Amino acid sequence: xxxxxxxTEAALQYTKPEGKVFEYGTAGFRMKADLLNTxxxxxxxxxxxxxxxxxxxxxxxxxxASHNPAEDNGVKLVDPxxxxxxxxxxxxxxxxxxxxxxxxxxxxxxxxxxxxxxxxNPARVVFARDTRASGSRLVxxxxxxxxxxxxxxxxxxxxxxxxxHYVVRCKNTLGTQYEYxxxxxxxxxxxxxxxxxxxxxxxxxxxxxxxxxxxxVGGPKLRELMKFLSGIDIKVVNDDVINPxxxxxxxxADYVKTKQRAPPSSKAAxxxxxxxxxxxxxxxxxxxxDESNVFRLxxxxxxxxxxxxxxxxxxxxxxxxxxxxIGVVQTAYxxxxxxxxxxxxxxxxxxxxxxxxxxxxxxALRFDVGVYFEANGHGTxxxxxxxxxxxxxxxxxSPAQQHALESLQALTDLINQAVGDALxxxxxxxxxxxxxxxxPKEWLGTYTDLPSRLVRxxxxxxxxxxxxDAERKLxxxxxxxxxxxxxxxxxxxxxxxxxASGTEDAVRVxxxxxxRSEADDLATRVANAVS
Ligand code: 16G
Ligand code: ZN
Numbered sequence: 207x208x209x210x211x212x213x214t215e216a217a218l219q220y221t222k223p224e225g226k227v228f229e230y231g232t233a234g235f236r237m238k239a240d241l242l243n244t245x246x247x248x249x250x251x252x253x254x255x256x257x258x259x260x261x262x263x264x265x266x267x268x269x270x271a272s273h274n275p276a277e278d279n280g281v282k283l284v285d286p287x288x289x290x291x292x293x294x295x296x297x298x299x300x301x302x303x304x305x306x307x308x309x310x311x312x313x314x315x316x317x318x319x320x321x322x323x324x325x326x327n328p329a330r331v332v333f334a335r336d337t338r339a340s341g342s343r344l345v346x347x348x349x350x351x352x353x354x355x356x357x358x359x360x361x362x363x364x365x366x367x368x369x370x371h372y373v374v375r376c377k378n379t380l381g382t383q384y385e386y387x388x389x390x391x392x393x394x395x396x397x398x399x400x401x402x403x404x405x406x407x408x409x410x411x412x413x414x415x416x417x418x419x420x421x422x423v424g425g426p427k428l429r430e431l432m433k434f435l436s437g438i439d440i441k442v443v444n445d446d447v448i449n450p451x452x453x454x455x456x457x458x459a460d461y462v463k464t465k466q467r468a469p470p471s472s473k474a475a476x477x478x479x480x481x482x483x484x485x486x487x488x489x490x491x492x493x494x495x496d497e498s499n500v501f502r503l504x505x506x507x508x509x510x511x512x513x514x515x516x517x518x519x520x521x522x523x524x525x526x527x528x529x530x531x532i533g534v535v536q537t538a539y540x541x542x543x544x545x546x547x548x549x550x551x552x553x554x555x556x557x558x559x560x561x562x563x564x565x566x567x568x569x570a571l572r573f574d575v576g577v578y579f580e581a582n583g584h585g586t587x588x589x590x591x592x593x594x595x596x597x598x599x600x601x602x603x604s605p606a607q608q609h610a611l612e613s614l615q616a617l618t619d620l621i622n623q624a625v626g627d628a629l630x631x632x633x634x635x636x637x638x639x640x641x642x643x644x645x646p647k648e649w650l651g652t653y654t655d656l657p658s659r660l661v662r663x664x665x666x667x668x669x670x671x672x673x674x675d676a677e678r679k680l681x682x683x684x685x686x687x688x689x690x691x692x693x694x695x696x697x698x699x700x701x702x703x704x705x706a707s708g709t710e711d712a713v714r715v716x717x718x719x720x721x722r723s724e725a726d727d728l729a730t731r732v733a734n735a736v737s
Contacts, residue, residue, distance in 0.1 A: 209325075212354040213251065213311040220244050220347065222307055230299035232562040232708035234282025234291075236271050239340035242279055246344045248302035249281045250351025251314050254329045256295065257357065259321055260286060262328035266374035268367050269335035269344050270486040273420070273460035276453040279340045281348075288375030288386075288624025290564040314355075329357040332373055334365035336423040336486045337447040362391070366427050366487035368627030369394055375624045386624075391430070397619060399434035402633045404616035406437055408609070409640045414439040416480045417632070418469055420458025421446045424487030424628060431629055438636060444469065459484040459491045459583050459628070464660070467501050468493060479646050481635075483628040489583040490628035492635065494646040502650055506579035507544035509635060510534055512649060513587055514577045515552055516638045517617065521575075523610035525603065529596045533573035535559060535566045538678045538703050539581040539660075542718055547653040558676040562708060563626060584626045587634075589618050656699055658718040659729035663736050665713050668706040671736075677705045689735045697724045702732045 220243040228235060228245055235245045249267060257265045266284030274280070283291040283299070291299070298317055305313040318325055331352055335341035345361065352359045362373060369391060376389035387397045417440055419425035425445025432440055444457040454460065457469035459482040474480050474495060481492045492504035514534050521527040533555045534548050540558075548554050557572065559565040563584055570576025574593040579585030589597075597615050602608035620637070622630040639649065665671075672682040680687045686704070694700035698720035707714050713736055717729035 209355055210311040210315065213314060213351075214308070216350045216354040217244070217247055217307040217310050219350065220247060220307065228300065228303040230291075230296040230303070232564075233272065234268075234280055235299075235303065236274060236278060236280030236709065239271075239277060239279035239338065239344070242281065242340070242344055243347050244307065245303045246281050246347045247351045248305070248310065249283065249299060250331075250348045250357075251310070251355060252295070252299050252302055253283055253331045254352065254355040254357045255298070255314070255317055255321065255323050256283065256285075256291070257329035257331060258325065258327040259323045262330055264330045264332055264374055264377040266370050267331060267333040267348060268365075268370050268486075269333065269341050269348070270367055271336075271338065272367070272486045273454050273458060273484040273489070276338060276451050276455070279338050279344060281344070284371050284374045286374065286378040288371040289567060290625075293564065329355065330377075331357050331359040332362055332370065332377065333359065334362040334370040334373075336367075337364060337450075337453065339450045364423055364426070365391065366423050366627070366629065368488050368622050368625050368630065369427065371625040372622060372627075395431050395434040398431060398630055398633060401616045401619035402435060402637065403437070405613055405620055405637045406640060407612070409637075411438050411636055411640045412643070412645065413479060414441055415632075415636060416441045416443055416472075416474055416478060418443050418457050418462075418472070418480065418482040419445045419487075420454050420461075420483055420485045421449075421452040422454065422458070422483070422485035422487065423447070424483040424485075427487065428483075428629060438633075444471065454485045458482055459489040462493060462503070463491050463505055463582050466503060468495070477645060477647060479639075481632055484583070487628045488626050490631045490635075491583040492646060492649075496647065502646070504646060504649060506581045506583040506585055507536070507540050507655075508649065509583070509631060510536070510577050510579035510585060511544055511547055511552065511652065512638055513634060514548065514554055515652075516641065517575055517577070517587070517614070518552060518554065520610045520614050520617075523606060524597075524600065524614060525607055526596050526600050526611075530574040530593045531555075532575040533557065533570075533577070535569045535576060535578035537561050537566065537580055538676060538705070539716055541581065541655045541658060542699065542701055543653045543656050551653075558678065560673075560677050561705070567625070579626070583628070586623060586626045586631065587617075587621045588623050589621075594618060656718040656720065657722040657725040658716065659725045661715040661717075661729050661733045662707075662710075663704075663713045663715055663733050664711075665737060668711060668713050671704065671706040671713055673703075673705050678703050680704060686735060690732055693731050693735070694728060697728050700724065700728050702728050704732060704736050
């Protein structure tokens with residue numbers, strides 16, 4: 207009853223935006239920052255319930271809106287192993303966020319009973335935020351909800367999203383056989399830098415790397431990381447976190463991927479290796495200007511194929527390929543050429559899932575080594591307990607085998623297995639290119655992307671667009687799938703699908719085909735059929 211009173215009193219400090227319905231979506235709650243107070247308060251209450259339900263394990267709360275414009279913000283929960291919130295709990299988040307403030311304490315109570323939470327259990331929460339101006343107000347609201355529900359909490363201030371995921375996993379594995387690292391920012395840098403050094407034994411990074419940090423939290427954090435790194439020459443650009451409007455503006459991974467061009471501010475010369483992070487540093491894409499000054503993108507599909515081929519080679523050199531099942535997870539957005547390359551050249555199994563990291567991550571866990579990336583640059587590699595054991599316990603029969611085993615071991619530390627992490631993925635790519643002795647040009651040369659086009663279509667009601675087969679087909683509206691199939695059959699290597707966005711009020715149409723004009727044409731025709 208004391209807690210209930212405290213919740214109500216704290217909640218009534220805020221005002222609920224009128225007529226707005228909130229939904230915990232693909233990446234938590236995300237919207238204009240000035241609408242978020244009561245949502246963040248609700249998330250604080252849910253974090254407390256989640257931690258109590260899991261006997262006081264640490265839960266993470268990240269305040270960020272990733273690649274969205276500066277005036278937006280968002281909030282999401284992180285589960286104990288550094289994974290996204292369990293899907294079943296998303297509905298509870300939605301319920302709390304929509305509860306009237308006068309009765310939000312009653313909803314909290316209802317949930318305690320419904321989910322069977324032992325209210326006497328301790329609750330522990332860590333939180334952090336990106337560099338958005340609204341972040342400080344929102345963590346204030348979060349602290350109020352945590353204080354009202356008597357939660358023990360730690361404020362990690364500014365962090366990248368993957369850093370917070372890392373800290374959560376470290377906190378919950380401390381002192382167990384699954385210990386993941388020091389639960390501090392410094393521990394994160396040390397773990398990455400030490401494992402990078404090990405992976406780089408005997409090889410050297412060729413040339414420098416320019417990293418566009420989207421004017422977000424990745425900038426200062428990359429600069430910190432660089433203090434721990436050696437043998438790599440990184441030039442940081444777009445790291446202005448003082449001017450709040452510059453965040454994600456004309457730069458960053460989302461800009462580069464959707465516009466298919468370098469940030470206008472880029473001063474890179476031909477064949478210079480460039481990379482872009484997004485606003486909270488969980489997405490990474492590479493690119494360069496070729497000899498004819500044509501922009502060349504190396505997106506998430508490319509990182510996946512690069513990582514899968516490298517890990518496959520190492521496993522063979524280490525003599526453990528038959529003991530570890532390596533697989534790749536993609537979404538419908540993966541370029542058809544990347545899928546072909548994985549199947550026919552790398553000869554690895556592929557799972558296609560719905561869009562959204564949680565789906566890919568989940569599927570990746572079905573492999574011993576699960577390489578998952580969305581084309582937009584979000585992804586990582588997971589290692590099963592079996593894989594970790596095999597890597598650790600195999601007795602090398604030769605120096606070459608020993609070297610391969612040690613490299614694999616270091617890779618399992620270099621890769622942030624909790625969640626896709628642009629900084630960790632960047633070091634992974636740099637290490638692989640160094641091992642292969644490749645410039646971005648050779649990397650691009652592994653296969654040729656099919657030209658593709660993405661179109662955003664405004665519709666009256668996107669909820670009627672129901673997809674199946676990992677969003678590659680539509681079952682509703684009736685007849686539309688047939689139309690799409692007959693359209694795509696007219697184009698050489700034509701493939702197209704339409705799906706309702708999980709983050710915006712729109713339908714997205716993707717099309718690829720053998721030539722640029724065919725891809726554009728197919729996309730336009732399918733978009734017309736959709737609207
Ligand atoms: C979210 C997802 C991202 C996905 C995107 C698709 C996470 C952390 N983020 O940003 O992975 O690609 O949604 O957006 O899961 P859409 O549904 O609007 O196309
Ligand atoms: Zn992001």
